[in-house]
Amino acid sequence: MKILVLGSGAGGGFPQWNCNCTQCAGLRSGTTRARARTQSSIAVSADGEHWVLLNASPDLGAQVRNQPALHPRGSPRDTPIKAVVLMDAQIDHVTGLLSLREGPPIELYCTPCVFEDLTSGLPILPTLQHYCGVHWHLLPVAGDDRRAEFRIGALPGLRLHALAIAGKAPPYSPHRHDPAVGDNIALVVEDLASGERLFYAPGLAHIGDAEREVMAGASCVLVDGTFWTDDEMIAAGLGPHTAADLGHLPQSGVQGMVAALAPLSAPRKVLIHINNSNPILDEDSAQHRELRRHGVEVAHDGMEIEL
Ligand code: MLT
Ligand code: MN
Ligand code: ZN
Numbered sequence: 001m002k003i004l005v006l007g008s009g010a011g012g013g014f015p016q017w018n019c020n021c022t023q024c025a026g027l028r029s030g031t032t033r034a035r036a037r038t039q040s041s042i043a044v045s046a047d048g049e050h051w052v053l054l055n056a057s058p059d060l061g062a063q064v065r066n067q068p069a070l071h072p073r074g075s076p077r078d079t080p081i082k083a084v085v086l087m088d089a090q091i092d093h094v095t096g097l098l099s100l101r102e103g104p105p106i107e108l109y110c111t112p113c114v115f116e117d118l119t120s121g122l123p124i125l126p127t128l129q130h131y132c133g134v135h136w137h138l139l140p141v142a143g144d145d146r147r148a149e150f151r152i153g154a155l156p157g158l159r160l161h162a163l164a165i166a167g168k169a170p171p172y173s174p175h176r177h178d179p180a181v182g183d184n185i186a187l188v189v190e191d192l193a194s195g196e197r198l199f200y201a202p203g204l205a206h207i208g209d210a211e212r213e214v215m216a217g218a219s220c221v222l223v224d225g226t227f228w229t230d231d232e233m234i235a236a237g238l239g240p241h242t243a244a245d246l247g248h249l250p251q252s253g254v255q256g257m258v259a260a261l262a263p264l265s266a267p268r269k270v271l272i273h274i275n276n277s278n279p280i281l282d283e284d285s286a287q288h289r290e291l292r293r294h295g296v297e298v299a300h301d302g303m304e305i306e307l
Contacts, residue, residue, distance in 0.1 A: 001044060001045070001046055001158070001189065001191035001194065001196055001198065001306070001307045002044070002045045002046075002048050002069075002304065002305075002306055003042055003043070003044050003198060003220070003222070003304070003305040003306070003307070004042060004043040004044075004051075004067060004069060004070075004302075004303075004304055005042050005222075005272065005299045005300065005301060005302065005303040005304075005305075006038070006041045006042060006043055006053075006057065006059075006060070006063035006064075006067060006301065007037065007038035007039045007040045007041045007057045007059050007063055007301055008037045008038075008040055008225075008272050008273070008274060008298075008299040008300050008301055008303070009037035009038055009039050009040060009273070009274055009275070009276065009301075010039070010040065010092065010226050010273045010274060010275040010276070011039060011090070011091065011092035011275075012039070012092075012275075012276060013036075013037055013038050013039050013059065013276070014027065014034070014036055014037040014274070014275075014276040014281060015027045015028055015036065015276060016276045019238070019276055021236050021237075021238060021276065021277060022236075023276055023277065023278075023279070023281055023282060024276050026282070027281075032281075032282050032284075033282065033283045033284050034281045034282050034283060035281075035300050035301070036301075037274065037281075037300065037301055038057060038059035038062065038063060038301055039057040039058055039059050039092045040055065040057060040092065040093070040202050040272050040273040041053060041054065041055045041056060041057040041059075041060065041063065041093070041096065042054050042055075042200065042222065042272070043067070043069070043070060043081070044158070044189050044198065045069075045080075045155070046155060046156075046157025046158050046191055046192075046193065047157060048069065049080060050080060050082050050154050050155050051069070051070060051080050051081050051082060051155075052081075052082060052083045052084065052085060052152055052155055052158070053081055053083070053084045053085070053096075054084075054085050054087065054187060054189075054200055055084075055085075055086060055087055055093040055094070055096075055202065056084050056086070056093065056094060056095070056096030056097045056099070056100065057092060057093065057095075057096045058091070058092065058095040058096055058099075059096070060096030060099045060100070061096075061099045063301070064081075066301075066302065067302070077102075077103070079103050079104070081100070081103070082107060082152065082154035082155060083106075083107040083108070083109060083152045083154060083155065084097065084100075084106055084107070084108050084109070085108075085109040085110070085152075085160070085162075085187060086108070086109070086110040086114050087184065087185055087186070087187065087200070087201070087202060087203065088114060088167060088169070088170070088183060088184045088185070088203060089110075089113070089114040089117035089118055089121075089122065089169065089170050089173060089183075090170045090203070091122070091170060093202075094114075094118060094122070094124060095124070097124055097128060097134075098124060098127070098128070100132065101128060101131035101132050102131075102132070103132055104132060105132050105133040105134060105135050106128065106132060106133070106134045106135065107135050107137065107152070107153070107154070108125075108134050108135065108136055108137065109137045109139055109150065109152070109160075110137075110138070110139060111138070111139050111140075111141045111142060111162070111182035111183075111185060112138055112140075112141075112142045112182055113142065113169070113175060113180050113181075113182035113183045114182065114183075115136065115138060117169065117170065117172070117173045117175075121170070121172040121173055121174070122170070122172055137150070139162045139182075139185070141162050141163075141164050141181060141182045141185055142180070142181055142182045143181060144181075145181070146163065146164040146181060146210070147161060147162065147163050147164070148161070148162045149161050149162075150162070156192075157191060157192055157193060158189055158190065158191060158192065159189075159190045159192055160187060160188065160189055160190070161187070161188040161190070161214075162185045162186075162187055163185060163186045163187070163188065163210065163211070163214055164181045164182060164184070164185055165184050165185060165186045165201060165203075165204055165205070165206075165211060166179075166184070166204070166205040166206040166208075166247070167183060167184030167203040167204065167205050167247040167248075168183070168184070168203070168205065168245075168246060168247030169183040169184070184203055184205075184247065186199060186200060186201035186204065186211065186214070187199075187200045187201070188200075188214055188217075188218065191307065194307065196219045196220075196307035197217055197218045197219055197220075197307075198218060198219075198220045198221075198222065198305075198307060199214060199215050199218035199220070199221045199222065199223070199266075200222050200223075201221075201222075201223050201224060202222075202223070202224055202272050202273035203224055203226075203247055203248060203273065204223055204224040204248070204249055204257075205244065205247045205248060205249055206249060207249065207257075207260045212260075215264055215266070216264060216265070218264075218266050219266055219267055219268065219307050220266055220267070220268040220269075220270065220305055220307055221261065221264060221266050221268070221269050221270070222268075222270045222271075222272050222299065222305075223257065223261075223269075223270070223271060223272070224248050224249055224257065224271070224272075224273055225251065225257070225271025225272055225273055225274040225278065225280065225298065225299070226243065226246070226248040226250075226273050226274065226275045226278065227243040227248055227250045227251070227275055227277070227278055228250060228251050228252050228278050228279050228280060228287050229243070229250050229252050229253075230242045230243045230244060230250045230253075231243075232250070232275075232277050232278065233275075233277055236277050238277055251271070251278075251280070251287075251291075252287075257271070258290070258291065258294050258296060261294070261296055262294065268297065268305060268307075269294075269295060269296045269297065270296070270297040270298070270299050270303075270305070271291070271296060271297070271298050271299060272299040274298065274299070280298050281298075
C-alpha cells in the first residue's frame with residue numbers, strides 16, 4: 001500500500017494567512033526552522049495507479065498539482081483519483097470536493113451524519129449536482145452501529161473499515177453540541193495482498209478500548225497531531241478554545257497522544273493535521289525532540305509511506 005500525504009496541516013494550514021503567532025511569523029521571516037503545510041488530506045493506493053483520497057482539503061488543487069502520481073495520464077481528461085472518503089464534515093476536510101468539479105462524478109463515501117451536513121448547513125453536494133455530480137455511498141455508521149466494513153469498486157486491492165470515534169461535528173452543524181455516532185470516523189485501510197493496515201484519524205478526541213484495539217493491529221497509525229497542549233491556543237492569544245473544545249486529543253501529558261502511542265508496536269507512528277500553534281512544527285523545539293525520542297514522526301506535505 002502506498003500513502004501520500006497531500007497536506008499535513010490543520011484548518012488554516014501553516015503559516016495561516018492571518019496569523020502572526022511566533023511560529024507563523026517565524027516561518028515567514030525564515031527564523032523558525034519549519035516547513036509550510038497545507039490542510040490535511042492523504043491519498044492511498046494498492047497499485048500506485050488508482051487512488052482514493054481520505055478527506056478533500058481546500059488546498060486540493062495545489063496538492064494534486066504537486067503530486068505526479070495524481071496527474072492525468074492517457075485520455076485528454078483523466079484522473080487516477082477514483083474515490084473520496086470523508087472522516088467528518090469539517091470545512092478543512094470537505095471543501096476540496098468543489099475542486100473536483102471538472103472531473104467525472106465523485107464516488108463519495110461518508111456517514112449519514114456527514115451526508116446530512118453536506119446537504120444542509122454546507123450544501124456542497126446539491127451544488128456539485130450542477131457540475132460533475134456525486135455518486136453517494138453511505139457508510140452505515142450511525143445509532144448503535146459503530147463500525148462498517150466496505151470496499152471501493154475501483155480499488156479492489158483494499159478493504160476499508162470505518163469506526164465511529166469521539167470528535168466534533170463542524171461549528172455549522174446541528175450536532176456541534178449534540179454529538180451523534182457518525183459525526184467523526186477513523187478509517188482502517190487494509191491491503192488485501194500484504195495484510196498491512198493503515199489507521200487514519202486526523203481528528204481524534206479520545207482513545208478508548210475500541211480505538212486502542214484497532215490501532216494495535218495497524219502497521220502505520222496516522223493520527224491527530226493538532227495540539228501539543230490543551231490550552232495552547234489560549235496561551236498564545238489565538239482564541240478562546242481548548243483542544244477538547246475542538247475535539248482533539250493533545251499530544252502531551254499522561255493521557256496524551258504520545259503516551260497512547262507508546263505501547264503500540266506499529267513501525268510507523270505519524271502525527272498529521274498539525275495546527276500552526278503546535279510547537280512540534282519547529283524542528284528545533286524541545287517538543288519536536290521529545291517526539292523523536294518516542295519514535296513519533298511529524299507528517300509533512302509530500303511525505304510518502306509504503307506499507
Ligand atoms: C479543526 O479540526 O478543529 C479545524 O481544523 C477547524 C477548521 O477547519 O477551521
Ligand atoms: Mn480540522
Ligand atoms: Zn500561527
